[in-house]
Amino acid sequence: MRKVVVIVCLLAAALLAPATASAHPERTTFYPDYTLGKLPDAGRGGKALYVCNQPGKPLRKAIKRSWKGKGPKRTKERKKLLRLAKKCRFRDIQAAVDAAQSGYRIRIFPGTYTEEPSRAIPLNEGKCPRSDPAFWENTNDGHGEDGKVPTYRFHIECKNSRNLIQITGDSLTDDDRICDHQCGMTIEGLGRLARHVTVVGDRFKRDVIRADRADGIIIRNLTTEQASFNGIDVVETNGFLLRKLVSRYNQNYGILTFTSDNGLYDNVEAYGNGDSGVYPGSGPEGHCARYGIEIRNARSYGNVLGLSGTAGNGTWTHDSHFYGNAAGLINDSFVPGHPGMPQDCSKWTNNEIHANNINPFELDNQKYCGATPFEKRPRERLCPQFQVPVGSGIAGYGINANTIENNRIYDNWRQGIGLFWVPATIRGENDPAKQQDTSNGNRVLNNQFGIQPGGEVQRNGVDIYWDEQGRGNCWQGNQGARDGGITSDPATLPDCSSGGSTGGVSNQKLAFQVPCATWDPRENPDPPGCDWFQTPPRPDER
């Protein structure tokens, strides 16, 4: 009898449960085998192809302007580049990429690059029709562009239809997803500053530079801007170095990596991006045994988010500076289709996270953004693509086994660090046994709250805000501005020596977040019950 009841119940559940979705902003992607890749050697050589958009006298002027000065280093570099200018054969970066083979270096002289031949190719070119699954795959959840996203084959056969510049290393003759050609390439600006080589998006193409299965790529010393999605996008790539870059004024992300491994972001600057300055999403599956992506010396400011990562796993961010955003850092386990869910095992150390209080959610701005498409806005206009709790230093939504240690977190008017549960069903995982599988095992250690490096007190709204959910979350050794102690809600936090939290949740704290899910800049810019979009008062004025 019991067996029958159980079987009937299981059958009913199977029939009635909603189908698991699999969706992502990308096509279905897979992690590369990290044991087969490595971080590229920054000092490597290779045959060089030179790009200049204005040959002759204008090029010489651009070199002299970029390297002006009388010091021996600049003089030497200037002379060298003036000599090399004679080797320039390409007017567009993509043309040089197309002529390159594995191990080549694409060296770009100072100037502004608009990539006119790529712009001339229509977005979503008709020869790769949406009706053909070879070019567009269903996301099964309505996301993508009318529920479809382009396949890898799309990018090969309709080159530059969605990307101003693309490096696609995998051949279509095999299905191993491993780079076959255009591997180990370097794309580098030759200006003194990253700003001296600027690649300008057309505001329609999704990425300014897309490196797709381009193992071993180095991109350095240049600026990207005005992509309709990402300034730089590195996908399914085993080994990458992103160094001395600026990415700004992109509709969504400045620099984004996705299902990539063995990577380093170094000395990157991102501002004016409508989602995140940097986004190491679907990060390496190191499961706390290793960090497959390192981010150091990043400066990310004036974005909606300084850094974010859905399934931002296995990433070590250190010695970086996230300030002047609406929120500093957010990692999460929200949406389906991101390999590596739920998020786990990243580490943030020795970062400075402060003054993340800018508010692009002011109603006037939202009204403008809702009524004006990206391509018609001034490039500096910051229009939020997603809702965030304004005034947050770090927020973790459904994150596991992360370490936040030795950071300086101050002057974030809502909260220094917030930690929240995300039920598994929200990412499309409906197994009842997995519903509590997020917001566990996070450690917050030895951070300095509410004091800037000079010693001036600049409090956070509250140093720690926690919804009290999860097991093994712990706080220890943190210092605050108030008699050395930190401020927190709840007032008492479990320490690590006792094993951390043991479960439970504040339904009230969870409930206060829910109305914010209804945000829509056009239909519902100020949802009742949601206080995320009000700039919190400066803590000293409370």
Next chain:
Amino acid sequence: MKLRVALGAVALLVVLVGVAVAGPGGASSDGATVAWSGAPQVYKPPTLPRDRVMAGRVRNTSLRDVDLAVADIRLLDADGHPVRSTARFLAAYARGLYPPTQRPKTPNPNEQRQLGEIVTIRPNQTAPLTVSWRVPPGGKPPVLVDLGRGRPSLRIP
């Protein structure tokens, strides 16, 4: 043990049939009924004095699946006037993959479920429901959650 399982199943059936028969006042045109499962909690956001957030769970008290959609939900004051509000079948915050302005024209049910925009509740099962509202100066607070489509309204405590 077998007897206990059998008795339990019979008792459940009696309750469900009883609820279905007792439908008037609570049943929609398809016979499905829902009710609060336990008392919902009403919270006052500290920085939003005119706003409230109410969180609870709704139970399908009928014998058939019930499909609910936040698009159908209105919060009504004592005079039957709608109050500005939000609703989600969620107990915690969620967001979608793409920005609200870039969602497809035809919503996909899977994504809508993840975002708590729609829900299917099986008989005797529950689903979270969180609503919020803002009472304008001089306005009246809501007293009912109207689920639409002729479904029974839920009282706001």
